[in-house]
Amino acid sequence: MYSVADLKKGLKLTLDGDPYVVIAFDFTKPGKGQALYRTKMRNMINGTILDRTYRSGETFEPASLEERQMEYLYKEGTHYTFMDQQTYEQVVMEEETLGDSKNFLLENLKVDVLIFGEKAIGASLPNFVNLRVVQTDPWAKGDTSGNDSKPATLETGYVLRVPPFIEEGELITIDTRTGEYSTRVKG
C-alpha cells in the first residue's frame, strides 16, 4: 500500500482496476488550508490522462507490473502474438494497445512486454530499429521544387518521410520514439 507521501513522478499504482503511472505531481497547501497532493496520471492501458487531487491520509494500491523480454512472432488480423523465449509462453496484444509500436514490429524482434496481472498492456521497443524500404519514388534529378524529403513505405506498411537519396530496397534506421528516419544503413 502506498500513502500520499510515496507519490512521485513515475510511481505506478492501481486505480479502479487499471494501472496508472504518475506523470506529474505537486504538493500544495492553499493559505491556511490542508495539504493537497495534485497528480496527473496516465492510464497505462488506454493512455487516458487523469487529474486527481488527494488529501493526507489517503492510500493507493501499487500496480503489480512485470516486464518480460519476448520475441514478436506474427500478426493475425489485429492480434499480435509474442513469445517468452525462456518459458515459450505466448501472449496476444491488440493493435490498439500496441499503439505506434506496431509500425516497427518485424518478426523475431525482441521487445519488452509489460504485463499487468495476466494481461499484456504494452511493449517497449529498442530505441532504434532497421527496416527495409519497399516503395519510394526515385529521386528526380534536377528537382528544383525544394523538397528535401519524400514519402517511403517500409516493410511493416509504415509510411514516413525520408531524404530524397533513399532508394527502394535500402535498409534504414528509424527512431521508434519519434517514428522518424534516423540514418541509412550502409552496406
Add this chain to the structure above:
Amino acid sequence: MLFRHNNLIRRARIIQEIRHFFVSQGFLEVETPLRIPANAPEEYIDPICSANWFMQTSPEICMKRLLCQGHEKIFQISHCWRRGERGRHHVPEFTMLEWYRANNSYLDLMKDCENLLRWLAVECCQQENIVYQGKNIYLTHTAKRLTVKEMFQKFSALTMEEAIVGDTFDEIMVTQIEPALPLDIPVILMDYPVEMAALARVKPSDSTIAERFEFYLGGLELANGFSELNDPFEQRKRFLLANSKRLATGSAPLPLPEPFLTELAALPPSAGIALGVDRLIMLLVDANRIDEVLAFSPEDL
C-alpha cells in the same frame, strides 16, 4: 550548481533591500524567540517539537505581544518550521517576513505589498516590471483585488458557502480558482469566509467574512495578511475549535499561548502579514523550484 551560487548572492541583496524598504518606511526591526512554548493552534499547521517546546510556525504570537506593549510598526525576518511541508514551493524550514501596523487595517497591508514589490524590482532587478517563467509581471500595475466569494461564483460550480459545508473549499481553491488568477499583474484574493479566519477580524459590515487576504504573484501564493482579531474570548474559542478539529482528524491538539491570550485585549486595532521570503526570491530571480534559492535543500543535509 552555478545558478544556485548566483541565486545566493542575489538572495542576500534582496533580503538587504527588504530591510532597507521597511526601515525607510519607519518600521522597527525586531527579533523574537524562535523556540516557544506554544504557537497559535491551527487545524492544518503542524509544528516541530524542540524538547518540550516548539519551533515557531510563525513569529505572530510574539510580534502581536510587542504591539500590545506599544510598538506601532514592526517587522521581522526569521526562520519558521512546519512539519511535513515539502514540494516545489515548500520546505519544512523556510524564511518568513512578517510586518505589523497598529491603527491600520488589511487594506494598508495590501498597499505595502505593492510598494515592497516595486521597490525590490527596481533595487534588485534594475527594472520596474519582472519576468517570471517567461511571462511579464507588471508590478507598476495596481494589484487586482478579487473577493473569494466572486471567484467561487465565476469559476466553481459551488458557491463559497456550499464549498465550506461540503468540505471541498481547499480542492476548489487549488484546482479551479488559483489556476484562473491573472498571472501578469499582482493579485489580491480577499475576504475569506469566517470559518477560515484563524486570527483575523470579522468584517464589521458582514459577519460571515473575515478581513483576510492572500497576495499572489505569478500564480504563487506569496503572503497572507489580515486585520487582527483583538477579542481574547473569541480568539480562545477559535483556538479550541482548531484543536477539536485536529483531534477529529487524528492530529494531536496543541497547547494554547496563554500569555498572548491574556494580553490580547490590549492590542490596538492592527493588521499583520506573513510573506514567504524564499518564494519572493524565486519570483525575483526567476527560479522554478524553491530549492534553487536555498543554500541547502533539507535532502542535502
